[in-house]
Amino acid sequence: MKKAILFFTVTLLFSTILTGCGIDLNRLGAEKYYIQVKGDGDKKDDGRQDIYDYTLTGFNEDGEEATLEFFALKELRKDAYLILYYKDKKGVTSYQEVNEEDIPEKALEKLQEGVK
Structure with a gap:
């Protein structure tokens, strides 16, 4: 029992330290995909918001393609570039808007091919 309490305490302390240092646990260990917002999101009302x-369609830094499903609590800016953080078991866990120059070359090439 003491080991379980110690393990829980250490785990809680470790996650608190990481969060306090500005580390987003939803992004930790996630694969990064880059997308450009095209079109409107499918608006749904969950009763509260x-x-x-x-x-x-997104691309990783090697230019490998993936179709990614995710939701946002606001409509995303059209033509904005985003980095999506993806985990196999959870799907997209987080996203963030980025500048075009922050996107790896192979991923940017693939995104621009889709525009033509």
């Missing part, structure tokens, strides 16, 4: 569902 509007949610926007998106299904977009």
